[in-house]
Amino acid sequence: MAKITLSNLAHSYKKNPKSIDDYVLRPLNHEWDDGAAYALLGPSGCGKSTLLNIISGILTPSEGSILFDGKDVTFADTASRNIAQVFQFPVVYDTMTVRQNLEFPLRNRGANEQYIQQRVGSIARAIKVEDLLDTKAQGLTADAKQKISLGRGMVREDVNAILFDEPLTVIDPHMKWELRTQLKALHKELKHTMIFVTHDQTEALTFADKVVVMNNGSVLQIGTPEELFKKPAHTFVGYFIGSPGMNVFEAKIEENIADLQGNKIKLNAKYKNLTGKVELGIRPEFIELCEEGEGIKIEINRIEDVAHHKIVRANYNNRKVNIIVPEDIKITSTMNNIRFKEEGINIYVDGWLVEGDLS
Numbered sequence: 001m002a003k004i005t006l007s008n009l010a011h012s013y014k015k016n017p018k019s020i021d022d023y024v025l026r027p028l029n030h031e032w033d034d035g036a037a038y039a040l041l042g043p044s045g046c047g048k049s050t051l052l053n054i055i056s057g058i059l060t061p062s063e064g065s066i067l068f069d070g071k072d073v074t075f076a077d078t079a080s081r082n083i084a085q086v087f088q089f090p091v092v093y094d095t096m097t098v099r100q101n102l103e104f105p106l107r108n109r110g111a112n113e114q115y116i117q118q119r120v121g122s123i124a125r126a127i128k129v130e131d132l133l134d135t136k137a138q139g140l141t142a143d144a145k146q147k148i149s150l151g152r153g154m155v156r157e158d159v160n161a162i163l164f165d166e167p168l169t170v171i172d173p174h175m176k177w178e179l180r181t182q183l184k185a186l187h188k189e190l191k192h193t194m195i196f197v198t199h200d201q202t203e204a205l206t207f208a209d210k211v212v213v214m215n216n217g218s219v220l221q222i223g224t225p226e227e228l229f230k231k232p233a234h235t236f237v238g239y240f241i242g243s244p245g246m247n248v249f250e251a252k253i254e255e256n257i258a259d260l261q262g263n264k265i266k267l268n269a270k271y272k273n274l275t276g277k278v279e280l281g282i283r284p285e286f287i288e289l290c291e292e293g294e295g296i297k298i299e300i301n302r303i304e305d306v307a308h309h310k311i312v313r314a315n316y317n318n319r320k321v322n323i324i325v326p327e328d329i330k331i332t333s334t335m336n337n338i339r340f341k342e343e344g345i346n347i348y349v350d351g352w353l354v355e356g357d358l359s
């Protein structure tokens with residue numbers, strides 16, 4: 001296992017990039033802790049695979065360097081980086097049995113027979129393919145083959161890192177949950193440094209200790225699922241993560257009062273001299289519905305009953321606002337107003353979170 005350091009790393013697919021817009025990865029400086037499970041999350045085209053390919057050595061970055069435990073591997077090939085990879089589509093040898101497929105990475109490295117049997121046994125148990133061990137891979141479903149690919153990725157204990165590039169895409173939806181849980185359990189047991197690329201927030205939030213949120217070639221935040229929920233570092237993180245995502249309103253801020261188009265909202269911190277585009281962000285979970293005469297007037301458009309809560313879709317001054325209310329709350333025809341819970345309010349300038357003075 002290794003700590004992975006990205007130092008002034010940037011990448012452009014153009015030979016002579018002229019401006020920052022020519023870069024698909026903008027300068028990054030980050031350390032990925034040894035033994036942690038990371039999810040790399042972001043919309044299609046934000047640069048996730050480019051970054052993963054740079055870490056694995058498939059791609060050489062146009063600028064900066066990458067270090068494994070302090071050793072510069074920027075120009076080292078994939079084989080010498082000692083990493084395991086699992087791709088979107090299964091990589092298995094059809095003519096081999098499941099057992100032989102799982103044994104392959106260990107035999108390749110000259111592991112002894114007793115260790116191979118013990119290790120393949122425990123991985124087969126973890127991914128629940130014990131009954132398939134002596135079956136040829138050829139006849140297996142895409143799901144089962146991808147499970148074998150995951151097993152092959154996990155079977156070596158001596159790798160620096162395991163990289164997963166959207167490995168659950170071909171997996172049947174209810175099997176996805178099971179595999180994610182198994183991957184998490186294997187990570188707990190083996191403590192491999194794992195990087196899991198996905199554009200699915202549920203996948204990222206359930207698998208990872210830390211989620212790296214990317215957009216447009218930049219890392220916007222690295223945080224625990226709780227940090228991403230409570231303190232999104234950027235408005236993009238706020239509305240990309242969450243279902244529905246964070247509500248964002250333009251605001252004027254004077255000390256500890258936010259003015260939303262004439263509606264005054266009390267804040268639990270003071271802000272001074274904010275210049276630029278000032279916005280107030282609040283997740284739907286921190287907005288309460290209340291009776292007419294209190295809070296801010298809204299127009300309710302639709303109420304959706306989802307598992308364990310209701311989502312209220314409404315309009316406030318010609319813009320959309322989403323509210324999450326517990327399933328046991330009865331919404332009456334006079335509940336046309338909302339109020340904000342102070343602890344759920346975050347203030348942003350030009351998209352970025354600013355901390356106020358709590359004293």
Ligand SMILES: Nc1ncnc2c1ncn2[C@@H]1O[C@H](COP(=O)(O)OP(=O)(O)OP(=O)(O)O)[C@@H](O)[C@H]1O
Binds near residue numbers: 047
């Ligand atoms: N070989 C290439 N040559 C030129 N441009 C490329 C190449 N590979 C990727 N790109 C571009 O780089 C940007 C980042 O792509 P990348 O595949 O890293 O994003 P991603 O976040 O992994 O997206 P997805 O989830 O769709 O795979 C995109 O605009 C893509 O079109």
